Amino acid sequence: MTTATELKGKHVVIVAGGSGIGRQLAQDAVDQGALVTITGRSADAVRAVADSIQGSVATAVVDLGNEESIAELATELTRRDVVVEHLISLANAPAKGPVEKLEREAITRAFDAKVIGALLLVKHLRPVGSVTLFSGIVGWRPKPGMVVTATTNGAVAFLGQALAVELAPVRVNAVSPGIVDSGAWDGMGADRDSFFSGVAAKNPARRIGSTQDISQAVLSAITNPFLTGTVLHLDGGARLV
Numbered sequence: 001m002t003t004a005t006e007l008k009g010k011h012v013v014i015v016a017g018g019s020g021i022g023r024q025l026a027q028d029a030v031d032q033g034a035l036v037t038i039t040g041r042s043a044d045a046v047r048a049v050a051d052s053i054q055g056s057v058a059t060a061v062v063d064l065g066n067e068e069s070i071a072e073l074a075t076e077l078t079r080r081d082v083v084v085e086h087l088i089s090l091a092n093a094p095a096k097g098p099v100e101k102l103e104r105e106a107i108t109r110a111f112d113a114k115v116i117g118a119l120l121l122v123k124h125l126r127p128v129g130s131v132t133l134f135s136g137i138v139g140w141r142p143k144p145g146m147v148v149t150a151t152t153n154g155a156v157a158f159l160g161q162a163l164a165v166e167l168a169p170v171r172v173n174a175v176s177p178g179i180v181d182s183g184a185w186d187g188m189g190a191d192r193d194s195f196f197s198g199v200a201a202k203n204p205a206r207r208i209g210s211t212q213d214i215s216q217a218v219l220s221a222i223t224n225p226f227l228t229g230t231v232l233h234l235d236g237g238a239r240l241v
């Protein structure tokens, strides 16, 4: 059990750390003195992200659809005498589209990334301080074509509270971002900015999220010894309107 309220010298494993929010978390955790390992599905891609971070970050290859790769990470961390204090998983493999067009494999990949993979990470890595899983606004504000995302996000929220009870005193929480300028929306091209403006005009915070907004709250959550079994809604109030 740990009651640590600071990150200095603690080992933080950030799964899917190559994402926009994951990279920010890695940088901020390093800045606070944590020993950070980020994982990605491609060795070269995750190394490139690590190299872009100021400070030292270890890397590993993990595909949450492949339990063996998770077990290998656990073996490697044990070999390095690493005790995982905080585990954060940001993986997301959305399966979008109307129900009649959904392919079983895409649905399975989505559940592997957010739900099954999260369980297997806990099974193998055995963090001693906290677990943080990423859900998202669509779980609370479903839209046509987003049934799988809504369901995986909802599952993450309930998985978090069930794990909080079973793993106690290890703390387990889910984070539910709203729309965040993480790079994930860059594929929209010219439509991205009007999408962001529309979201910002509607939500109570009157802005979209930044990667810093999410990182700051997550690092505060993992170091708060009384926070467990809850969902941290970092959505600018979007689920209320």
Ligand SMILES: NC(=O)c1ccc[n+]([C@@H]2O[C@H](COP(=O)([O-])OP(=O)(O)OC[C@H]3O[C@@H](n4cnc5c(N)ncnc54)[C@H](OP(=O)(O)O)[C@@H]3O)[C@@H](O)[C@H]2O)c1
Pocket: 015, 016, 017, 018, 019, 020, 021, 022, 040, 041, 042, 062, 063, 064, 065, 089, 090, 091, 092, 093, 112, 113, 117, 134, 135, 136, 137, 138, 176, 177, 178, 179, 180, 181, 182, 183, 184
């Ligand atoms: N950005 C937003 O507006 C927003 C809104 C709501 C919720 N969220 C949630 O916040 C988290 C981070 O979001 P983001 O925008 O920074 O990133 P993102 O673009 O959603 O990145 C997802 C990451 O998941 C990884 N991934 C997918 N399948 C995987 C698997 N089987 N095993 C391991 N990794 C896998 C991807 O790795 P590869 O690079 O290898 O593909 C990628 O790094 C996600 O869980 C997302 O759902 C974000």
